[in-house]
Amino acid sequence: MSPAVEILQGTLDLLILKTLALEPMHGWGIAQRIQQVSRDILQIQQGSLYPALYRLERKKWIRAEWGASENNRRAKFYTLTKTGRQQLEREMADWKQMSTAVALILQRV
Amino acid sequence: MTNGQRWFVRKRKWEQDMNDELRFHIERQTAAHVAAGLPREEARRQARLQLGALEGLKENCREQRRGFWLESFYADVRYGLRSLRNNPGFAAVAILTLALGIGATSSVFSAVDRILFRSLPYPRADQLVSFGLTAPIERNEFMLGSNYVDWRLAPGPFQSMTSMIPGVANCDLTQQNPVRLLCARVEGNFLPTFGVQPVLGRNFSPDEDRPNAPRVAMISYGLWRSRFGGDPGVLAKTISLDGNPATIIGVLPADFEMPTLLPTDILLPEALDEAVQRRSAPGAVLRTFARLKPGISVAQSAAALQPLFAQALQGAPAEFRSEVHLSVRSLRDRQMQDARLASWILLGAVLAVLLIACTNVANLLLARASVRQRELAVRAALGATPARLLRQRLTESLLLAIFGGAGGCLLAYAFLRVFVTIAQQAIPHLGQAGLDGRAVFFTFAISCLSGILFGLAPALHRPSPEMLCGKEARATARGLLRPTLVAAQIAISLTLWTGAGLLLRSLWNLQSAPLGLEAQNVLTETISLGAYRYPAAPQQIAFFDELLARLKRLPGATAVALSDTLPPSGAMRSTIYSAMEVTGRPRPSEGTGGMVAWRAVTPQYFAALGITILRGRGFTSDDQAQDQHSIILSDSLARRLFASGDAMGKTMRFAQVGPWRTVVGVAANVKNNGLAEPSDPEFYIPWKNEDNQYFRSASLILRTSVDPRTVTDWLRSETAALDPALPVAIETMPQRVGKLSQRPRFNAVLLALFAGMGMLLAAVGIYGVVGYLVAQRTREIGVRMALGATPPSILKMVLGSVARWIAAGAIAGWIASWFASRLLQSLLFQVSARDPRPVAFAVAVLLLVAFLSAWIPARRAMRVDPLVALRYE
Numbered sequence: 008m009s010p011a012v013e014i015l016q017g018t019l020d021l022l023i024l025k026t027l028a029l030e031p032m033h034g035w036g037i038a039q040r041i042q043q044v045s046r047d048i049l050q051i052q053q054g055s056l057y058p059a060l061y062r063l064e065r066k067k068w069i070r071a072e073w074g075a076s077e078n079n080r081r082a083k084f085y086t087l088t089k090t091g092r093q094q095l096e097r098e099m100a101d102w103k104q105m106s107t108a109v110a111l112i113l114q115r116v
Numbered sequence: 117m118t119n120g121q122r123w124f125v126r127k128r129k130w131e132q133d134m135n136d137e138l139r140f141h142i143e144r145q146t147a148a149h150v151a152a153g154l155p156r157e158e159a160r161r162q163a164r165l166q167l168g169a170l171e172g173l174k175e176n177c178r179e180q181r182r183g184f185w186l187e188s189f190y191a192d193v194r195y196g197l198r199s200l201r202n203n204p205g206f207a208a209v210a211i212l213t214l215a216l217g218i219g220a221t222s223s224v225f226s227a228v229d230r231i232l233f234r235s236l237p238y239p240r241a242d243q244l245v246s247f248g249l250t251a252p253i254e255r256n257e258f259m260l261g262s263n264y265v266d267w268r269l270a271p272g273p274f275q276s277m278t279s280m281i282p283g284v285a286n287c288d289l290t291q292q293n294p295v296r297l298l299c300a301r302v303e304g305n306f307l308p309t310f311g312v313q314p315v316l317g318r319n320f321s322p323d324e325d326r327p328n329a330p331r332v333a334m335i336s337y338g339l340w341r342s343r344f345g346g347d348p349g350v351l352a353k354t355i356s357l358d359g360n361p362a363t364i365i366g367v368l369p370a371d372f373e374m375p376t377l378l379p380t381d382i383l384l385p386e387a388l389d390e391a392v393q394r395r396s397a398p399g400a401v402l403r404t405f406a407r408l409k410p411g412i413s414v415a416q417s418a419a420a421l422q423p424l425f426a427q428a429l430q431g432a433p434a435e436f437r438s439e440v441h442l443s444v445r446s447l448r449d450r451q452m453q454d455a456r457l458a459s460w461i462l463l464g465a466v467l468a469v470l471l472i473a474c475t476n477v478a479n480l481l482l483a484r485a486s487v488r489q490r491e492l493a494v495r496a497a498l499g500a501t502p503a504r505l506l507r508q509r510l511t512e513s514l515l516l517a518i519f520g521g522a523g524g525c526l527l528a529y530a531f532l533r534v535f536v537t538i539a540q541q542a543i544p545h546l547g548q549a550g551l552d553g554r555a556v557f558f559t560f561a562i563s564c565l566s567g568i569l570f571g572l573a574p575a576l577h578r579p580s581p582e583m584l585c586g587k588e589a590r591a592t593a594r595g596l597l598r599p600t601l602v603a604a605q606i607a608i609s610l611t612l613w614t615g616a617g618l619l620l621r622s623l624w625n626l627q628s629a630p631l632g633l634e635a636q637n638v639l640t641e642t643i644s645l646g647a648y649r650y651p652a653a654p655q656q657i658a659f660f661d662e663l664l665a666r667l668k669r670l671p672g673a674t675a676v677a678l679s680d681t682l683p684p685s686g687a688m689r690s691t692i693y694s695a696m697e698v699t700g701r702p703r704p705s706e707g708t709g710g711m712v713a714w715r716a717v718t719p720q721y722f723a724a725l726g727i728t729i730l731r732g733r734g735f736t737s738d739d740q741a742q743d744q745h746s747i748i749l750s751d752s753l754a755r756r757l758f759a760s761g762d763a764m765g766k767t768m769r770f771a772q773v774g775p776w777r778t779v780v781g782v783a784a785n786v787k788n789n790g791l792a793e794p795s796d797p798e799f800y801i802p803w804k805n806e807d808n809q810y811f812r813s814a815s816l817i818l819r820t821s822v823d824p825r826t827v828t829d830w831l832r833s834e835t836a837a838l839d840p841a842l843p844v845a846i847e848t849m850p851q852r853v854g855k856l857s858q859r860p861r862f863n864a865v866l867l868a869l870f871a872g873m874g875m876l877l878a879a880v881g882i883y884g885v886v887g888y889l890v891a892q893r894t895r896e897i898g899v900r901m902a903l904g905a906t907p908p909s910i911l912k913m914v915l916g917s918v919a920r921w922i923a924a925g926a927i928a929g930w931i932a933s934w935f936a937s938r939l940l941q942s943l944l945f946q947v948s949a950r951d952p953r954p955v956a957f958a959v960a961v962l963l964l965v966a967f968l969s970a971w972i973p974a975r976r977a978m979r980v981d982p983l984v985a986l987r988y989e
Contacts, residue, residue, distance in 0.1 A: 034137060035144040053145075054168030054176075057138065061180035073133075076140070078147075083137045 019051070019059050021102060024087060024095040027069060033082040034060060060085060068094050127187075134177055142167065171498065188504075192511035200515065203484075207516070209880055210480050214520020216873055217473025218559045219527025224466040224866070225555035226528070227535050228459045236447060237371040239311040243408040244447040245417065246375070247277070249425075251440050252710060256450065258282065261399025263428040265390045272424070273417035277406035278302070278309040281386060284378045288646040289343070290356045296646060296843050297339070297381040299357070300374060304385060307334075309407050310375065316340075317351045317366030324365075325385040327392075331362035334383040337370040357382070358647040375405055375447055398431075405447070418444040439708055458863050458943060465615065465870045468608045470559060472874050475601040476881045477520075477563065481513065482598060483888040510568060517564040524563075525556055538862050598885050599921040605881050606925025607932055609874040610962050614933035616871035617954035618940055618947055619864035625946040626857050631684055632786035634726030638849035639824035640682060641831055643842060644813035656812060657805045659838060664718070666834050667818060672827060675724035675819040678803055679717040680811040683725075684787035685856060688713045690796065691770055698757060699767040699776065712753060713788050713798040714770075716811065721800070722783060724817040725849075732764050732781030739780070739802040746802060747777035753797035754782045770799075777801065791856045792945045824848050863943060875962065879969040886918055887973035898982040907978040914974040915967070922966045926959055933958065 026032065026040050037060075038051045063069045068091030076082035087095070142163045149159030167173060178184055200207040238244060248257035259267070264279055271277050280302040287299035304325030307314070314334060324332045333355065335344075344350045354361045362384070374380050393399040408417055425442040449456070492505060500508075529551055643663075650656045660678060667676045681688040693709025719735040721727075730751055739746045747768065754763040767776045788795050820827055828846055835844050890897075897910055905913075937949040 033140070035141045039148075052168070053141070053166050054173050057134075057141075057173060058176040058180055061177050065180055065182055076144075080140060080143070081136065082140050083133065 018102075019055065020063060021095070021098045022049070022051075023056075023059060023063060024068065024091055024098065027085055027087040028092065028095060031072075031074075031084045031086040033076060033084050037085070063091070067091075130181065134174065138167070138170070138174070172501075175501075175504075188507070189511065192508050193515065195508065196512040196515045199512065206480060206484055207519075209884075210477055210516050211519045211523060213473050213476045213480070213877055213880065214517060214563050215523030215527055216877065217470045218521055218524025218556070218563055219531055220870060220873060221466050221470045221559040222524065222528040222551065222555040223531035223535065224462050225559070226532055226550065226552035228463050229552055229555065232452075232456065232459050232463070236451075237369075237373060238447075240407075241447065243275075243410070244310065244375070244405065245274075245408060245414055245444050246403075246405050246447055246450040247274075247417070247421065247444040248402075248404045248442075249428075249440050250443045252708075257404060257443050257445065259402050259404045260428075261388065261393035261402060262396075262431070263398070263424075264402055264404060265388070265393050265399075267421075267424055267428075271406070273409055273412045273420040274406035275409050276305055276309045277404060278306045279386065279388070279402040279404045280306060280374075280376075282401060282403045283376075284374075284380050286644055286646065287357050287382065288359075288648045290359050290648045294646075294648070294841065295343075296644075297357075298379055299382045299384055300378070300380045301384045301386045303388065306383075306386075309405065311407075312369065312372055314366035315369050316348060317364070319366060320385045325387055327387045327389040329385065329387065331357070331360060332365045332385065333357065333362040334366040334368055335364055336368050336381050337372065339381045340367045357384075359651075375451070376403065377451055414444050414446055418442060455859075457939075458859070461615070461940065461943070462863070462866055465612055465867055468612055469870045469874050469877070470562065472605050472608050472877045472881070474563060475605055476877050476884075477516070478569070479598055479601050479881050479884055483884055485509075486888070486892070513568045514564065517560070517568075520563060521556075521560045524559070525551070528556065535862070535866070538858065538865060598888070599918075602878075602882055602885050602918075603921045603925035603928065605874075605878040606922055606962060606966060607929035609871065609878045610926060610929025610958055611932040611936050612867065612871040612874045613958035613962060614955045615936050615940055616864070616867040617958055618937055618944060618949065618951075619860070619867050621954060622944040622947045623857065623860050623864040626791050626860055629787070629791060629946075631853065632727060632784050633683065633849075635849035635853050637820050637822075637824055638725065639818040639820060639827060639831065640847055640849060640852060641816040641818070641835065642682075642813070642845045642847075643816070643835070645842070647812075649839070649841075650812070660814060661805065662838055663816065663835065666838070667816065667831070670818070670820075670827065670830065672820045672822045673818055674821055675720045675817075677718045677721040677724040677817045678814055679715050679721055679817065680803075680814050681715050682815045682817070682852070684790065684795075684853065686789045686793070688715060688788060690714065693756075693797070696757060696770050697768060711796045712770075713796045715798070715800055716803045717800050718803045721817065724819045725786075726819070727786055728784040730782045730784055731762070732779070734781055734783075735800075735802045740804050742804070744802070745775040745777040746780040748781040748783050748800040749779055750783055750798040751785050752795070753799055754779075756797060791853075792860070860943070860945070875965055878962075879965050882918070882922075882966055883969040883973060886914065886970045887976070889917070890914060890973050890977045893977070894980055897977050897980045898984070901980060902982040910980070911971075911974055911978045914977045915970060918970045918974075919967075922963065922970070926963065929962075930955060930959065 022041050023037055026037050026044075032040065034056060038053055038056055041049055041051055060069070060071075064071055064085070067088060069085045070088050072084050072086065073081060074084045142160070145163035145166060146156070146159045149162050150156055154162065164170070181187075235241065236244070246257045248259040250257055259279065268277050268279075280300060284298040284300045287297050289295050289297050304320045304322050307319045315337065317334070320332065320334070323329060335350070340346060340350060344353075350364055350367065353364050355364060356362075368383070388400070388402075406417075408414070412420075421442060421444065429437055429440065452459075495505060496502075532551060645656050645659060650659060664676060664678055667673060670676075690711045690713045693712050696712065715721075717735065719737055719739065722729055722734045729748075732748070735746065735748065738744060749757070749763055757763065757768070758766060763779045763782055766779050768779065769776045783800065785795060786798065788798055816831075818824065818827070818831065825848065831846060832844065835842060893914075897905075900910065900913075901907075933955050937955070941949040
């Protein structure tokens with residue numbers, strides 16, 4: 008389809024949390040948002056999105072509620088919880104550290 | 117609403133929500149594609165494709181659900197149970213196999229654990245040894261008082277050495293409610309050497325261990341609880357032992373046991389008089405024990421004692437010198453004696469059975485796995501992940517293991533009860549053996565592990581879609597694994613059979629060896645008179661006279677006799693051969709010449725026990741007169757003493773004491789050292805009513821014309837009429853003889869049981885494997901038959917392929933049997949381990965069974981209908 012990049016194992020959680028930090032959103036919306044914001048570079052395997060959402064919900068990092076969608080259909084909206092926000096901060100810090108380190112190595116060698 | 121209903125409603129709602137959410141996603145994605153210009157149908161298709169396989173996705177979501185694991189486990193269990201129910205044959209065989217394996221192993225381990233691995237109830241028990249002299253006449257270490265008092269001055273390799281008077285003696289607690297107790301006499305440092313602390317009070321002080329010291333006693337925990345109600349005020353109480361006062365100074369711990377394992381109620385000081393011991397060399401016979409210094413081994417301590425031993429030997433009588441040896445053994449070795457080898461053999465046998473059971477389960481699961489390949493392929497195609505399939509298989513294996521384990525526990529309990537019934541007295545501690553939790557767990561774990569391992573092996577490789585069309589994968593390496601397992605089973609069962617055959621043959625020899633007496637219709641009663649009520653000869657003589665007179669009135673009694681001891685067990689009086697003196701002949705001076713047994717008997721002894729008088733006559737009441745000194749020799753003693761002529765009328769005496777006695781008869785040899793040991797020569801003297809010829813304990817022998825068990829009660833009441841408080845042991849002669857072969861019978865019965873089980877399991881294994889082979893080759897056989905092969909030639913082909921594996925197993929088993937029978941040699945009685953017959957017999961039986969269990973499924977191959985077999989394709 009496009010020169011899309013497979014999402015790194017484990018980063019999907021981070022991307023979902025970050026996306027939900029702005030506003031509550033339903034599953035399809037999350038996938039669209041990630042694709043748009045990354046200018047279509049990141050293509051989410053939609054098959055892995057929902058298991059990830061259920062997993063995050065079980066960990067109580069996000070909360071799910073049924074609501075009306077923008078086209079007035081019944082949709083399940085996900086909201087970031089307080090612990091989810093803390094987790095997001097932690098993971099972002101980790102990610103920055105990690106990407107800096109990787110970048111350093113790539114420049115050096 | 118019940119919990120289950122609530123759970124079900126919640127789950128349905130959850131499913132509904134998930135479906136709604138995914139449908140919403142697809143709608144939005146479709147709308148997006150339509151907006152981008154795709155036709156509606158194509159847009160919908162694209163949207164679905166992007167989401168991937170919907171059922172797989174849903175399953176992935178469900179896995180994230182709280183409680184999913186439990187739910188799926190529940191589903192697995194239900195599914196597993198259903199699949200077991202649908203294959204009752206497979207389930208029954210697998211569960212039974214596991215139950216047999218687990219049951220046999222746990223029960224034997226529980227029994228043997230008390231013998232081999234039980235920790236002795238002493239701190240640092242590995243330092244404890246039994247040391248001293250051994251001789252052909254006494255295999256357990258002993259020392260003579262005159263040497264011991266010297267040795268203990270410099271304990272050498274030992275931290276301390278201690279001694280006790282051998283055995284335990286009857287003693288009567290003579291207060292209100294008198295009871296017969298068992299008393300042991302030990303040196304003052306006995307308990308400290310063993311590291312035993314009284315739970316109450318204190319140990320003997322050195323002063324109390326001197327001769328003529330005021331009498332003190334320590335009582336056992338059991339006696340303290342039963343007799344004194346566990347009263348702490350028991351200390352300093354005075355009890356009356358055999359009429360003499362003794363002060364209680366301590367209570368022994370509940371788990372205390374004598375190193376000789378004899379039950380003991382009371383410990384008294386040994387009160388060894390050093391001066392007397394030296395003066396009256398060799399002095400008293402003592403049992404001697406010691407605690408090794410740290411870091412010193414048993415062998416090192418024996419080497420260190422050698423100089424003392426050489427010195428002691430100088431003072432010994434000449435005839436003993438060449439026969440006495442120094443011996444140091446760990447306490448455990450002394451306690452276990454020959455039970456040890458038998459225990460290891462049983463353990464080995466039962467592990468072999470477990471091994472067969474495990475291979476069987478493995479084989480069954482492998483066979484089942486190959487049958488289910490198609491089912492698995494379907495499940496995989498429907499979206500089951502490999503992990504999910506794996507878990508399903510695991511659950512099934514575990515279900516089998518749980519059922520097998522439960523059955524095994526029941527079987528183990530039953531087996532253990534059987535063991536105890538067969539051999540309670542013959543095997544130390546067996547009576548106390550309970551089902552050991554660790555053993556059950558251990559064997560359970562092994563069975564589970566083998567089940568899981570072999571259940572998983574085929575599940576690990578992902579079923580390929582081509583299996584969906586019913587084509588089977590070609591034989592892989594597993595094609596070799598299964599026959600190898602069968603060969604191993606054959607080898608192991610063959611070894612078990614050989615061992616069982618040897619032991620059974622030995623038992624047969626043991627039980628059919630002539631005793632020299634007629635045990636049928638003989639009743640015996642063993643009586644031991646207490647020192648308090650029967651302090652001296654007149655009372656004792658009066659008691660036995662009166663009892664004998666009463667019993668003679670019994671109409672069914674054909675002979676009534678009294679003897680101080682009874683054959684064929686080894687407990688009798690004995691002297692050494694070199695002490696026998698014949699008139700006009702010098703005493704033999706070289707060596708002891710071994711032991712000579714003797715008994716004091718009343719005239720009807722020979723008639724009562726059915727012992728033949730070969731020459732001369734038996735005793736008459738005349739021989740019991742004070743001035744008569746007659747003696748009857750056993751045939752073997754007569755031949756040895758009077759090789760060149762008739763013994764009759766010769767005069768002789770023994771131990772340089774007592775009167776010269778005239779030989780009046782020669783009796784047939786009677787077994788007198790148990791069943792397996794060679795018998796000692798023996799002589800008999802008449803039981804006399806005189807002060808120096810009486811015995812505190814004696815056995816009554818009653819030969820009856822009716823079943824002796826019918827007069828047991830009568831005998832008991834006649835004895836009670838004389839003295840109601842007297843403890844008596846009444847047994848028929850066959851019971852007494854049977855007890856002597858308890859240990860060999862235990863070994864033989866158990867090994868035979870295991871051999872039988874092993875063979876049954878192996879037969880099941882062969883049956884399963886051949887059945888599987890036939891099922892797998894059905895089409896090939898069909899083709900062959902279509903091309904003109906006859907049914908017999910098909911049968912030959914199938915059996916031929918199995919025969920190779922059976923033959924390989926038989927050869928391996930033959931070799932293993934060779935080693936196993938050498939291991940058994942010391943347990944055998946008049947059977948040579950080199951005897952090829954038991955092995956040959958075992959091979960024959962096993963081959964027969966193996967071919968039979970191969971033949972039944974192989975016949976199925978013969979009946980294959982080529983039309984049906986080929987239509988399959």
